[in-house]
Amino acid sequence: MAQPTPQQNEELGALLPFPRGTLAEAVTVAAAEVEPTAPALDGELLTEDEYRRTRARRLAEQAVARLPAQWQTPESRREAGVALAGRVAVVPVRFPAAVGRGVAVSARAWWQWVRVADFYSAAKAVDRLADRWQEIAVIRRRRGVISVVSAGSALLGGTATELAAGSVPLLVAGGVLSAGFALVGRHKDGAGGRKTVMGGARTLAFTMGGDNLVEAFRAAGAIGKTEGLLFVQRPVNDRLGWTVVIDLPPSRKASDVIAKREALASALAVDEVRLILDRVRGDKGHAGRITLWVGHSDPYSAPPVPSPLATAASWDLWAPVPFGATARGTAVTLPVVWTSLLIGAIPRQGKTFVARLPITAAALDPHVRLIIADGKSGKDFKPFEQVAHRYIRGARESDGRRLIAVLEECAADVADRFDRLSDMDDDLCPESKVTPQITRDPAFGMPLTVIGIDEIQNYLGLDTPLDEDSPKGKRVGQRICELLTYIAKTGPAAGFSLILATQKPDAKVIPDGLRGQLGTRFALKTMTYQASETILGAGTYKAGMDSSRLLTSHKGVGLLLGADGETDLDAGVATTVRTHLLHIAQIRAACERGRALREEAGTLTGDAAGARDLAALDPDAVARLADEVQAVTDAPAVEPVDAELLPEVLALLANVLGDDEHGVVAVAELAERIDWTAKALGEALRRAGVPSAGKKRVTPGGAPVSVVDVSAIRTALGG
Template sequence: MAERAHKQREELDEMGELVVFPGAAAAPADEPGPVTPPPAAGPVQPAPEVLTGELITDAEYQRSKARKLAEQAVSKLPAKWQSAESAKQAGAALAGRAAALPFRYPAAVGRGAVVSARAWWSWVRVADFYDAAKSSDSLASRWQEIAVVRRRRGVVTVAGAGTTGLAGLVTELTVGSVPLLVAGGAVSLVLAAAGRRKDGSPGRQAVLGGSRSLAMLLDGDNLIEAFRAAGAIGKGDPLYFVERPRQDSTGWSMVLDLPPSRRASDVIAKREALASALAVDEVRLILERVRGDRGHAGRVALWIGHSDPYAADPVPSPLASAASWDLWRPVPFGATARGADVSLPVVWTSLLIGAIPRQGKTFVARLPLTAAALDPHVRLIIADGKGGKDFRPFEQVAHRSIRGSREADARRLIRVLEECAADVADRFDRLSEMDDELCPESKVTPEITRDPAHGMPLTVIGIDEVQNFLGMDVPLDEDNPKGKKVGQRICELLTFIAKTGPAAGYSLVLATQKPDAQVIPDGLRGQLGTRFALKVMTYQASETILGAGTYRAGMDASKLLTSHKGVGLLLGADGETELSAGDAVTVRTHLLHIAAIRAACERGRVLREQAGTLTGDAAGQNDLADLDPTVAARLAGEVTATATGPEPVDAELLPEVLELLADVLGDDEHGLVPVAELAARIEWTPKRLGEELRAAGVPSAGKRRVEGHPNPVAVVDVDAIRAALGG
């Protein structure tokens, strides 16, 4: 027994591999083992881990090795053979092609004959030489030469045709028809190959090129090639179907696992390149990560629409027919390209809406405000920076309403916001005194907001064209022209309410057609937890609305079509709502006409009258009470501290250029540095670095003379980069 075991061990040593199974049986008892010396005096050391092994025969070893090779081979096969279902689909596709072959083959031969005839005629007419001479204005001097070549090729054609006909006749008379049939079959195969249909074929025309089109085959081969062409996976990387491709009336959908070295977020960022590889517009392509227990960082859900999903008529909002609404419930907002309903939370967050003019921004802003109007326990405050009729229906229910953006309107808005800020501070004082059962988390609850005895209704402040108020460069104190401006004061108050108000039941809905960092500063924009970006002109404007880093993650509202009114990217950024904080959802918002809004506000007014909650301007109480001096002094300090205090920089939201520069800048490095030098450190081009720095808010220092460079070069201030990093 011992000799046999020793012999097997020598054979395995020669093969160079030992198959180890943790927990296998130990060596036989009659086999001698190493002698263990007695433990030395001193502390007992833990015994090292021992791997036990089982000796196997050569046949077993070969079988295990064959299994490994088979598993590796299967993992490298195309996606079509990775499951029984996909193999069945591939077989059905091949069977369909085989059944259609008798009908497709003659057509392909005919097309091939036409293509060959055109090619022959182009050769006989010396079309390439003729066109070249014509384009170079030398046709007159070359005409004799072209005519000679044409005659020669015509003679060759006639001689070749005669020779072929004579050879066929001789063959028929001497041998029979079999060689002619074989030759004819070979010629038909060549013609069929020349006339076959395929994506990207040039329309069977000599000059005009054809166009690429989507040929979504269930075997997955073209899908793999598209991912490789887009750079989403490597040349030798496979794809894995987690769920077989499904087709419905809207398009194709499937769930894919990427190779272990690839991340779903990287693929989503290459959405435009993948859409190009698939020959579809990017609005027809949706890529989403599969999260939770059913997904992982390398699993992506892919949907390809048969047509533009946003070209259909918009869906009417359910709010048009709702008798009332509970604002603690998310508001019906719109639908995705695949028809899934999307709801917008209003409580615990604030909303920023941005777009270029005439893209549906006002329509979108009125959706959550209409839901607030239908809830009798909600206090509504409206400020219309345009001064038109878009928000006039809300005056029936609004506690405070401001129409226009003149100086007097802006100063009234300041007083309204000061009243709100004082109410926020007062609410926190009272919430801190409530018992834990009524107020368990120092936040308002539905019971608190609906009980008139507490005086803490949910309050929604909607401001359209907010840039008209924030950009008002008028001195707040007329006696101090160089002091704080009206727009600065409004920004301070909005920042305070957006930062501290949600826990006290306050929400903001701000809409602007000028999404500019100078108009809406970071201190205010960073407190707005929900963002909705309709069509904008540049990716920088998209990042201003959605947040820094969203463009790099594949979220760009500048890619939306102008014809897609009411379509935008919805992103939750605060983690307090049901919206994803990492991925934006493309939403086609519901349509709610002003007539339906007016009817909804009429119903909301009746509900408020019945509940006794109609207050402020809607109830004829237009006068604003002066703040108590003590409250005003306390409020002034808190608002100023909140608006001017430093905000922590979220590393996850930093632009990519700042993340890379943070790793390569020295701690003691200051002053001006050539852009080319910084670009070399992060392996970028100077042009790209300059563009990305400007997009990240780092100004250029122009061209300067620096040490080591004889001529002026483009430079950047390292201290400005550190300021953008928040340090």
């Protein structure tokens, strides 16, 4: 473009409200001083008055932006003003205390100076105290004399001032000295026994700022030192805490950040119970997007929420049961149909209270058959005796044998239901599973059946011989475990659900064959991360799910995880839930309502109806049941592990290992299958806990190559 002539510049300069000069200078001035947000269209000429108003507004906005955060908006100014007024109101109380602290600090500093404490300590540290003792003594005497002379001079000067000029100079000097002592004795960071005071009210708004949050992620090792975060949404502050949606750098995964929750909580200076990290799934999320929530206070310190079951007239067990709420107040429900539940915790953490929630819902459904075995012999489950088809209280040998008979009755019923379901037409039974219509119609005789067993370890640990004539044969506890495993594996489709609770979550107590069939897990406070993994499943500790980190004071708080894909629970990340509270008096009233409903519907059966005798099983059914139970228990025990809980290398290898592949295989060959390098694969396998084969295989060319045992990989995969 041709440059304007001097004459054109002169003519345009007369029209523009800018200093005379070239057209380029005028345009530069206009571009620099008029913001895009100014109330003028691009290219519009401004009058002198409009320019001054725009410039004044811009300068005001810049001045506000330079203020501390708590003074930038009307709301924050109001809050800061209230805080400032509060601090001013307590000055008469806090000033004397600050003066007292200042006097104490000053006196301590003076005494350290007189005693030559620094010199003394240095000489003692290098074993030269004897050589320096004479010199230290001289300095101490000199400083003592200086102190006495200074104090005497101050006293004489004060007396002379009082006689010559009155008390006003002394009062002024005393005020200045008091202010100095108050300044020395003010609350300061790092001073022992002193409260930290920041410039302005300390709120989570300070912590949740963009720069501070990025620094926290870097300090926790969640992102690299040169990486940043992308805020998908602006931080939102509600009555419970801060919420922000973040996109991680392309090289980072949400699951890795979630596993670093404790480190991130430390970087944010909050307890981990106040920090919740959730991966954003579905169309609105991806593998690198997370929701971060930081509570204003401990979300589990408030009184527990009463269960809606306490006042429910009835309940349909096909609907999920009200279970509790998350730290953010989101309601959590527990599905009972199609799955079984394992609850584990150390004593006095609310395990029994939790187990009674779904069982109470079952008691309120007149079309549910309830079977209860209380291995603690207490009164915790006694109210259910009013509605239970079978009720066992105690874990003596006789109780264990009755439990076997009850479970054999249930197992035979499971097998019989499958026979009848297979003969039904597709409209009534479309998927070889019970339906609400089938379970509610007494003509079919297939009600939903819930088997609740508290302190399951007391039954599984019964070491009495099952056959008294064969003392070295199968034990009573083994038989109970076999039957529970069969029901847990095959029963959900036939309408059977297990609810097992234990205060001893140990792999020896609850074998893998049984534990692996329980699709829903709830872990309250445990002592070790190994006990947490026993409940939640293999791989959960590495994924950041550890119930041993829960606080003992948070009774009824635990990690809820779905492990079988049959329910709406997330199988990838456990949800921290504070369960509802349901007192035994409320449970007793609910059972009374449930009994009345059963009497009205004609579904009160078994022990609750006075029929304690068990019907003898058909010999053919007994033989078939024995074969089916044996087949289930002989099958290899596999602890289900969700692919998202596995280290990346194991998840990739799970897709390339053949079912019939055994023995050792070259690391380079496996690396080629997943498009990795042999070195990277070997290091990743070691981090995932896969041991080396301990030897190398020699290739036809004579070069040794590293190998790994396929069985070791399968063990790490949980199979």
